[in-house]
Amino acid sequence: MAALQTSAPPAPSRRQARPRGRNKRTLAQRLRHDWPLLLLTLPALAQLAVFFYWPSAWNIIAFMDYSPHRPFWENPFVGFAWFERLFANPYFLPALLNTLKYAFANLLFLFPLSIVLALVMHSVVSTKVRSLFQSVVYLPYFFSWVLVVTVFVQTLGSDGLVSNWLLDFGGERLTFTSNPDSFLFLAWLQWAWKDAGWGMIIFLAALASINPSLYEAAAVDGASRWRRMWHITLPGIRPVIVLLLILHIGGILNVGFEQYQLQRNAVGYQTTEVLDTFVYYRSVIGTEGPSFGTAAGLFKGVIGLILVLVANNVAHRLGEQGIYQKS
């Protein structure tokens, strides 16, 4: 029988007493320890503060009858009057519907194209062919929309290269660069040419992170090329697909501006009016003023935030990582 312990056990050292994982340091200690790292974040923080948070603070003018010609504090608050005006505008709903149409078309037809392109690229063995293919496919991403639209008009326009060839062979002029009914197809062609390559690069980076030994092991086990793609490649890039999908959904009302504005005359405003062009024509160069445009921007932002949160939540429920790791 063990002797009765009459004295208190020796106090454990402070370090030993602390349970694992609760080794918290004071703020001062952490600052002393991490200041070089914090210093490194300063430029990014400054950039965010100047170009994002400070301009974001001006969203308040969506609730004011704002005029740049009077001191800020003299602008009267008008509550949600600008939002009421926005929703009552007969051209707002068509612009919103067009935006959603192009956004979903982009999501449905362009997003998978980038994945397919990445998979094709990944399967090309020759380095030379791969780098040539990669350059050809993603170079148009760096072209401006002005150039993209001009190239399309010059080649596929009514007086373009192809139309003139067709005329030489007794055919008719192409009209689809100025036909509102086929604009969605035209827009898709332009996205595919301009943006699919860029999306591909991101998926390629994800593909590079898959351990090659998995493919070797699967091949040894007799897995076909298709089975390897289905069971190794796609699960390997699934987190990236989900992440990009969520970000796409969040930015669903940001379908861009130039592509639609540049082709507005050609196919008409009813086809190309999206939220960004609506704001531009009503607020920036129109007569509604900055408060109206800010209200529209805020509406877009709030919808985007809600969509990101919902999509991220759904991703977490499906066991995906989403845009951040759930702790």
Place this chain on the structure above:
Amino acid sequence: MATPSDRSPLRRRSLFKVAGLGAAGAAGLPLVAACGEIESGSGTSQATEGFDFLPTYKEWPLPVEPDLVGEPPNHPSGFTTYPEPVPAIEALPSNSGTFEITVPMWGEAPSQDDPYFAAVAEACGGTTVNLRQADGVTFAETSVQWLNANEFGDGIMLFSWMLFAHPNFQETVVNSFYDLTDIVKGDISERWPLLAGLPTASWGQSVWSTDPNDPETARVFGIPGSFSGGPGNAMFARTDLLEAAGQAMPTTVEELLEVARAVSDDANGRWAFAGTDYLTPQWFGLASGDGWAYIDGKLVHNCERPEYTEWLEFRRTLWDEKLVHPDTPTGTLDGQALHKAGTIVFQLDGISWWQGFIDQTTAEGTGGTIAPLGALSANGREPLVHVNTGVDSWTFLNKDLSQEQVEEFLDFANFCSAPYGTTEYEILNYGVEGTHFTYGPDGTPVFNETGTAVVQAPVNYKTMSGHVQQFLTGTPEMVQARFEYNASVKDFAEANIFEGMRVEGPADFKSAGQVLIDQQNDIAFGRADLSSIPEMVETWKANGGETGREHYTAAYEKLHG
């Protein structure tokens, strides 16, 4: 009371947060509830005559009389010979200031290092005016933002048509620009004789009220540009191509349609027209400007008139019959290049394209002749010709300048107002002899390559202030042709029903007008049916048209009683 557990959503810290947010929200509610109405953009109407604070007009005697004497403003006089220039300003001021003035520029902006700029600075008495040249195509729209941000240097030059792009220009003027009234009021002929020689109507049109509801607050805010009349735009025909095709110049809209059918060949890449959007309404008797006409005791907008449907039918016919270049809807065509190449036979352009075509085709050796169509009309109506009805432009100075700076700039503006036949005009409009031009056999200045690139730019010092009198100038043949053209159309000039007043429509009216233009293009280019016009008009009325009618009717009644 039980302490909330860690899992409870009502932990103490959360409670504080919720309470804080609630308090903030509660504090904000009265703010939201106590909100006012949106007040901006209700439109203005500004009288432009009958003031006692304008510069006193004192005629500036012309050094030489014009060869062709017209009836200004719609039929200006002209020079078919180049007079020996004489100095307009006897005692040059001694200045040394520097100004940055924002101006529109169409084409490539010349280098500010060119000797032209230094020569002008020396000739005007030492003032250096640096030009901030911005793209003219987007100038009207972007100028709205520069002015809002007070980012336009020491001044800005705006053409009168650019004012339509500003949602509330009256507010911009009185908040952004220098009030010149106290400086230019009364007799200014001693220091600025050329500015005193500008028509009183020009200065009257440079007036805005600080409070649009109070006429007593009217002040002079701009230095007026030239007061030019006559047609500002025209439909130019390639007369050589018409002749080759055995066609005569059309004199009615019906004849024009027949000629267009005869000269168009879609399969072989030739069309009668590219743009047909502006100017063509006048062929159907429709009004210019904001589109109001006084008919049967009330103001009626173009879109409410039967002639509007006729006009759109005409444009649609041109499109359906492939008489218009198929890429016209893209808005990316270079109409002037197509006109020079003979791809399009009729070019809708500013009146300056007449001289521009001759200059460019002569320099390029491509040849061809053009002439504007006369006063056309459809269905046997009396022709109507839209004409310029006021000053072409203004130079506005920044309100932050000092009085001394403003006075110095007025010295410069006085210099720029020198008319044809003066040494000041010559250096401003032709540059330095030997560097930018040489005298031709008939004594007329002829630009060299540098002069064409630098001095012949559409906007620079030469448009910074109006001339005491505006003449037709250029090659003798062109001056004669323009003189005769103006004489032939002047009797059909549209009367300005708002003469003596500048009316700026309400924001809703402007917004509805923009939509109407989009819908017009839908019909003209086959994207919508003509049967949609009544619905278009109803939409226009409901979304700003009626508001506009009330505003313009009030202005009209103020003018005419």
